[in-house]
Amino acid sequence: MFNFSTDERLKIRLPDLSRDWNGYTPHQQEKILMEWEKIRGTIPDRIKELEVEIETLLTELSEEDDFERSCMINERISDRASAINDLWIWYRTNPEIHA
Structure with missing residues (x-):
């Protein structure tokens, strides 16, 4: 039916739907x-935590003065910025119930 599973990168639970949204009954959609x-x-x-x-x-x-360490820190910053972007996308995801 449907499940929510934790996304380890984003640290939130995301919908893990086994079918297309319209394949769920209005009651199921409401529960989801x-x-x-x-x-x-x-x-x-x-x-905010990521910021x-x-x-x-x-x-x-x-x-930081070490170039390699600076690169690693930059990568970590980039990863967190990417996660923030993905979280905003999920935040704006707002499906509607279809009869």
């Missing part, structure tokens, strides 16, 4: 949406 709205409400807090991590990494980067 109720659960999704609970999860969706946590996304801004998760984004704090980025700020910490930027401070670390500004103090």
Whole structure:
């Protein structure tokens, strides 16, 4: 039927639907949406957590003299920025119930 599974990268639960959205009954869609709205409400807090991590990494980067270590820090910053972008996409995902 449907499930929500934790995305390890984003650290939130995402819908793992076994069929197309319109393949679910309105009742099933409502249950999925109720659960999704609970999860969706946590996304801004998760984004803030990642922004704090980025700020910490930027401070670390500004103090780093080793080129290889700087590259690793930049990669971590990029990963977190990418996760923020994906979280905003999921946050704007707002399916509707179809009869």
